Amino acid sequence: MAKKPRATQSNTVTIHDQKLHRGEGSELHQFAEAGQPILTTAQGGPVADDQNSLRIGARGPIVVDDFHFREKIFHFDHERIPERVVHARGYGAHGFFETHQSLAAYTKADLFQRPGERTPAFVRFSTVAGNKGSADLARDVRGFAVKLYTQEGNWDLVGNNIPVFFIQDAIKFPDLIHAAKQEPDRAFPQAQTAHDNFWDFISLTPESMNMIMWIMSDRTIPRSFRFMEGFGVHTFRLVNAKEESTFVKFHWKPKLGLQSVAWNEAVKINGADPDFHRRDLWQSIQSGNFPEWELQVQLFDQDFADSFDFDVLDPTKIIPEEILPPQPVGRLVLDRMPDNFFAETEQVAFMTQNVPPGIDFSNDPLLQGRNFSYLDTQLKRLGGPNFTHLPINAPKCPFAHFQQDGHMAMRNPVGRVNYQPNSFGEGPRESAVKGYRHFPAEEQGTKARLRPESFADHYSQARQFYISQTSAEQRHIAAAFTFELAKVQTSAIRERIVSHLLNIDETLASTVAHKLGFQSMPKPADAAVPTRQDLHPSPALSIVERGPKRFEGRKLGILVTDGVDAQLLNGLAAAITKEKAVFELIAPKVGGVTASDGTWVEAHHMIDGGPSVLFDAVALLTSSAAMDDLVKEATARDFVADAFQHCKFIGYHQSALPLLEKTGIADALDEGVWMLPGDEGLAAFVVELGKLRVWGREPSVKLGKA
Ligand code: HDE
Numbered sequence: 136m137a138k139k140p141r142a143t144q145s146n147t148v149t150i151h152d153q154k155l156h157r158g159e160g161s162e163l164h165q166f167a168e169a170g171q172p173i174l175t176t177a178q179g180g181p182v183a184d185d186q187n188s189l190r191i192g193a194r195g196p197i198v199v200d201d202f203h204f205r206e207k208i209f210h211f212d213h214e215r216i217p218e219r220v221v222h223a224r225g226y227g228a229h230g231f232f233e234t235h236q237s238l239a240a241y242t243k244a245d246l247f248q249r250p251g252e253r254t255p256a257f258v259r260f261s262t263v264a265g266n267k268g269s270a271d272l273a274r275d276v277r278g279f280a281v282k283l284y285t286q287e288g289n290w291d292l293v294g295n296n297i298p299v300f301f302i303q304d305a306i307k308f309p310d311l312i313h314a315a316k317q318e319p320d321r322a323f324p325q326a327q328t329a330h331d332n333f334w335d336f337i338s339l340t341p342e343s344m345n346m347i348m349w350i351m352s353d354r355t356i357p358r359s360f361r362f363m364e365g366f367g368v369h370t371f372r373l374v375n376a377k378e379e380s381t382f383v384k385f386h387w388k389p390k391l392g393l394q395s396v397a398w399n400e401a402v403k404i405n406g407a408d409p410d411f412h413r414r415d416l417w418q419s420i421q422s423g424n425f426p427e428w429e430l431q432v433q434l435f436d437q438d439f440a441d442s443f444d445f446d447v448l449d450p451t452k453i454i455p456e457e458i459l460p461p462q463p464v465g466r467l468v469l470d471r472m473p474d475n476f477f478a479e480t481e482q483v484a485f486m487t488q489n490v491p492p493g494i495d496f497s498n499d500p501l502l503q504g505r506n507f508s509y510l511d512t513q514l515k516r517l518g519g520p521n522f523t524h525l526p527i528n529a530p531k532c533p534f535a536h537f538q539q540d541g542h543m544a545m546r547n548p549v550g551r552v553n554y555q556p557n558s559f560g561e562g563p564r565e566s567a568v569k570g571y572r573h574f575p576a577e578e579q580g581t582k583a584r585l586r587p588e589s590f591a592d593h594y595s596q597a598r599q600f601y602i603s604q605t606s607a608e609q610r611h612i613a614a615a616f617t618f619e620l621a622k623v624q625t626s627a628i629r630e631r632i633v634s635h636l637l638n639i640d641e642t643l644a645s646t647v648a649h650k651l652g653f654q655s656m657p658k659p660a661d662a663a664v665p666t667r668q669d670l671h672p673s674p675a676l677s678i679v680e681r682g683p684k685r686f687e688g689r690k691l692g693i694l695v696t697d698g699v700d701a702q703l704l705n706g707l708a709a710a711i712t713k714e715k716a717v718f719e720l721i722a723p724k725v726g727g728v729t730a731s732d733g734t735w736v737e738a739h740h741m742i743d744g745g746p747s748v749l750f751d752a753v754a755l756l757t758s759s760a761a762m763d764d765l766v767k768e769a770t771a772r773d774f775v776a777d778a779f780q781h782c783k784f785i786g787y788h789q790s791a792l793p794l795l796e797k798t799g800i801a802d803a804l805d806e807g808v809w810m811l812p813g814d815e816g817l818a819a820f821v822v823e824l825g826k827l828r829v830w831g832r833e834p835s836v837k838l839g840k841a
Pocket residue numbers: 219220221222225259260261277278279280293294295300304305306308366367368369483484485501502504505508509510512513
């Protein structure tokens with residue numbers, strides 16, 4: 136039987152209340168007997184009436200005998216577990232990692248031995264500061280946590296979409312996070328760093344300057360999880376079968392290139408679709424467009440580490456790819472959404488200390504601190520030590536140990552023996568050959584609370600990041616600093632940040648100071664080490680330089696009206712599909728429109744619910760007859776104005792000219808605004824879309840010339 140009758144059924148049940156309690160041929164029973172399973176309590180007892188609690192008389196009190204009611208409400212009351220203290224809002228998917236190049240020379244880790252080998256994977260992306268229900272497009276670092284279910288146990292590479300971090304020592308993590316999250320007395324702002332506490336802490340923490348440049352760049356407003364890089368951040372070790380160690384940094388590179396949104400776009404997306412990133416991942420996986428990343432490794436030895444300009448143990452520094460080119464190892468593909476968000480994405484427990492034999496840690500103090508933290512956090516969040524019994528956390532390789540009992544134990548040792556050594560020859564034993572052996576690094580030194588001198592340069596790489604950006608990206612960084620600091624009420628904090636910026640780039644500092652209305656410039660911040668001017672720009676640090684070459688994987692929003700030229704619409708739809716991109720139709724009414732050939736075209740959105748910020752480019756396939764009404768729609772004008780302001784490509788049917796005029800852009804049409812089908816044809820338009828943005832337009836849009 137179809138699901139729909141349930142609602143009707145429940146009404147019927149309410150009306151026939153008395154009849155049900157007597158159990159006389161209740162309709163619920165008829166329903167269940169017609170093919171659906173019978174509803175039961177968690178103990179398996181069949182339920183006769185799930186609509187009314189047990190009471191004395193129709194208007195009398197509820198009685199404690201109602202074990203079904205008690206159990207149902209009890210369970211509901213306990214549905215929530217503590218959200219993650221950081222990275223609370225996240226979204227995950229299943230997939231696999233496929234090794235392409237054997238890394239056997241560097242590591243004995245089983246998953247890297249054989250080209251072609253696939254390892255099951257689960258990945259969770261997240262924002263850091265916001266609570267579970269916050270919006271996707273907050274300006275924030277994105278978590279990029281990968282669990283690989285290897286044949287030698289789970290390997291968790293718990294990374295971010297930015298290769299550096301704010302702090303050099305894990306002991307500062309609670310301070311950083313307290314300052315970044317909502318202020319404790321007022322509980323706002325949520326999911327935002329644009330407030331006094333955050334910038335106060337940052338202004339007093341010069342080691343965060345490199346990270347701050349990344350945070351103020353468009354890296355923190357990615358267009359999609361699918362178009363961002365992931366980084367292991369720390370230096371790790373690979374250890375091979377001869378027990379030789381090589382240092383390594385891990386990078387995930389998205390196959391479809393990097394892409395971010397504009398800040399003004401992010402602000403609007405958060406209102407139009409707070410689940411923008413979730414929906415994007417869901418839609419692409421459900422439609423078979425599986426996101427893919429290449430795993431690349433930067434490998435180096437102690438000699439390189441000794442000769443490198445910065446300390447490889449300092450997590451606020453990168454090793455530029457131009458100095459140490461990363462090598463491809465394999466690919467990560469996400470091809471399946473979880474069956475249940477809570478069971479998998481919420482309960483997945485990532486832990487940096489989960490490493491297989493052949494992968495080891497370096498002395499990065501942040502990494503070592505993390506290795507402490509992640510086990511604790513799972514105990515608190517998941518309520519007991521048996522969280523590895525949850526299917527999402529359980530290894531997918533054979534495992535055997537004597538850990539037993541505890542809350543929710545689902546697998547206890549079988550048999551008499553639960554210890555070793557034992558004289559019965561029962562149970563698992565350790566293996567000196569196959570077991571994990573920590574790299575026998577020689578360590579010595581004085582026990583003290585120390586920070587190495589080699590961690591002291593806080594500005595040089597921040598400067599290098601800035602000078603590696605295109606001019607559009609540099610403008611965005613200046614605008615982001617201005618936006619954030621304009622929300623800071625304490626002027627001394629604003630000044631302190633500008634004093635740091637003076638050590639990074641004077642033009643950036645003065646632009647920000649000017650926009651904030653400073654009367655005079657502060658002095659540059661005291662620097663332990665002067666900023667190096669000799670570091671070369673690293674194009675790998677620019678999103679625009681690492682953008683896609685094609686429109687593949689992107690989304691075109693097509694605004695249609697009654698009378699839309701059917702041939703043009705079909706042609707554009709075909710060209711977009713051929714490009715492996717997708718399109719959605721936006722219409723004055725969500726039902727749809729009648730095309731020029733009389734066919735009915737269903738729309739995906741009404742204009743109000745489908746603003747152009749949700750799309751990578753737009754097309755206006757209107758008709759003259761519909762124009763009078765359309766130009767009067769504020770949402771239609773916003774659709775065009777925003778697309779133009781956000782430097783997007785716009786294709787239009789000539790009938791849409793009045794809409795361009797009403798929007799005030801008819802005089803400003805540039806190479807990004809195409810009349811369709813145009814002389815060059817639709818295929819040429821779609822090729823052009825691969826550029827994603829007309830950055831040359833941006834200065835004029837900002838000056839309000841348009
Ligand atoms: Fe985390 N971090 N972190 N972190 N982190 C957590 O673990 C912590 C750091 C990262 O999708 C927590 O299960 C400390 C760097 C991701 O479930 C917690 C320090 C990087 C996720 C924790 C750091 C990360 C977390 C909270 C300073 C990038 C989400 C919930 C030393 C390389 C994983 C949880 C998921 C989550 C501690 C710094 C990435 C409290 C103490 C650096 C992607 O254990």
